[in-house]
Amino acid sequence: MAQLALGLMSGTSCDGISAALVRFQRQTLRVLAEHTQPYPLRVSRVLRRAPTLTAPELSMLNMVLGEQFARAAQRVLRAARMRPTRLAVIGSHGHTIYHGPGDAIPSTLQLGEPCVIAERLGVPVVADFRPRDLAAGGCGAPLVPAFDEAFFGKGVTRALQNLGGVGNVTVVGRAIDAVAFDTGPGNCLMDLVVQQMSRGRMRFDAHGHLALRGRIDHRAVERMWRQPYFRQPPPKSTGRELFNEAWLRQMFSTALARAPLDVLATLTYFTAYSIAESYRRFIRHRLHEVIVSGGGAHNRTLMRHLARLLAPVPVHSIERYGIPAQAKEPVAFAFLALQALRHRANHLPHTTGARGARILGSVTPGQPA
Numbered sequence: 001m002a003q004l005a006l007g008l009m010s011g012t013s014c015d016g017i018s019a020a021l022v023r024f025q026r027q028t029l030r031v032l033a034e035h036t037q038p039y040p041l042r043v044s045r046v047l048r049r050a051p052t053l054t055a056p057e058l059s060m061l062n063m064v065l066g067e068q069f070a071r072a073a074q075r076v077l078r079a080a081r082m083r084p085t086r087l088a089v090i091g092s093h094g095h096t097i098y099h100g101p102g103d104a105i106p107s108t109l110q111l112g113e114p115c116v117i118a119e120r121l122g123v124p125v126v127a128d129f130r131p132r133d134l135a136a137g138g139c140g141a142p143l144v145p146a147f148d149e150a151f152f153g154k155g156v157t158r159a160l161q162n163l164g165g166v167g168n169v170t171v172v173g174r175a176i177d178a179v180a181f182d183t184g185p186g187n188c189l190m191d192l193v194v195q196q197m198s199r200g201r202m203r204f205d206a207h208g209h210l211a212l213r214g215r216i217d218h219r220a221v222e223r224m225w226r227q228p229y230f231r232q233p234p235p236k237s238t239g240r241e242l243f244n245e246a247w248l249r250q251m252f253s254t255a256l257a258r259a260p261l262d263v264l265a266t267l268t269y270f271t272a273y274s275i276a277e278s279y280r281r282f283i284r285h286r287l288h289e290v291i292v293s294g295g296g297a298h299n300r301t302l303m304r305h306l307a308r309l310l311a312p313v314p315v316h317s318i319e320r321y322g323i324p325a326q327a328k329e330p331v332a333f334a335f336l337a338l339q340a341l342r343h344r345a346n347h348l349p350h351t352t353g354a355r356g357a358r359i360l361g362s363v364t365p366g367q368p369a
């Protein structure tokens with residue numbers, strides 16, 4: 001029987017809420033509508049300084065985000081001319097405020113109040129996926145590999161590379177056990193440079209056009225590649241706590257202000273370089289294809305670098321499989337939510353480190369009493 005589910009995701013880029021309406025039938029899926037609702041600038045600024053917010057501010061942010069997620073869901077439903085009552089579930093990842101799996105007391109916090117979403121839409125919401133994995137001894141991440149395994153796991157060996165703020169890969173195929181790790185920066189460093197040089201007028205390098213105007217500094221590429229994270233074997237994950245403005249300043253010093261286009265060109269190349277080299281270092285399986293998703297798949301300069309550095313392995317956008325690039329993660333969370341309602345495990349414990357298979361997510365009923 002076909003089931004409709006809606007997925008909501010807000011990633012490390014703080015660019016907006018990506019939503020997707022999906023029809024699942026057995027081993028197949030169809031994206032009926034999708035949209036990324038950009039955050040108002042003031043919201044994305046608040047999200048970027050989330051670690052410094054006070055308790056009342058965080059409490060309010062949770063409700064504000066809940067409303068924003070609900071609105072993103074309504075918008076996608078409207079685009080598909082569909083009533084919310086047809087949905088089996090909404091899977092909402094929320095926005096990660098803090099993720100500390102390696103702390104003395106491991107913890108993780110995603111905001112975007114599911115009760116608000118359930119109240120506005122009248123649909124059951126599955127949210128808070130990560131804490132259960134953490135409670136079971138896992139890292140609470142990565143979670144998307146369970147989706148990758150379900151929909152790409154029976155084919156040839158492939159790498160599914162997501163390019164959000166951070167880059168992450170899952171390698172799946174019928175002959176292997178899934179492997180997943182963060183490759184390093186995705187768009188986060190490029191976004192920072194573009195926002196700085198345009199004084200906030202531009203949020204990212206649309207289609208990678210700006211990067212074409214700069215020169216790649218290969219010595220800076222070598223310098224960045226020396227960062228110990230890249231030598232650490234998987235499983236591993238990273239984020240803004242490492243690849244941030246301070247790191248950029250350390251790597252480029254005055255070039256940031258003097259030649260921002262060169263820095264952008266270099267970072268665009270480096271993102272592809274760190275992915276290709278990480279594959280070489282850590283993926284022992286022969287890859288038949290690399291499928292790229294996330295907003296970075298729209299960056300043509302980045303995609304061209306990737307294709308060149310990974311040749312002869314073909315590099316394709318996930319759009320070739322009928323999934324719009326930024327819809328991949330919301331589609332995955334729609335699926336994980338459906339699995340939770342079906343009482344099926346919705347993570348791969350050997351990629352998160354959890355003690356065993358669990359059903360991730362808390363369920364908020366949709367109907368009033």
Ligand SMILES: Nc1ncnc2c1ncn2[C@@H]1O[C@H](COP(=O)(O)OP(=O)(O)O)[C@@H](O)[C@H]1O
Pocket residue numbers: 010011012013014015016018163164165166187188191203204205206207208293294295296298299300326329
């Ligand atoms: N048309 C585009 N051209 C180039 N880059 C883009 C484009 N659209 C989105 N992006 C990049 O993708 C990022 C958002 O990607 P997304 O998959 O939503 O990541 P996250 O999960 O971190 O939010 C933006 O910050 C930007 O860097």
Ligand SMILES: [Mg+2]
Pocket residue numbers: 009010011012013014015016017018
């Ligand atoms: Mg995003």
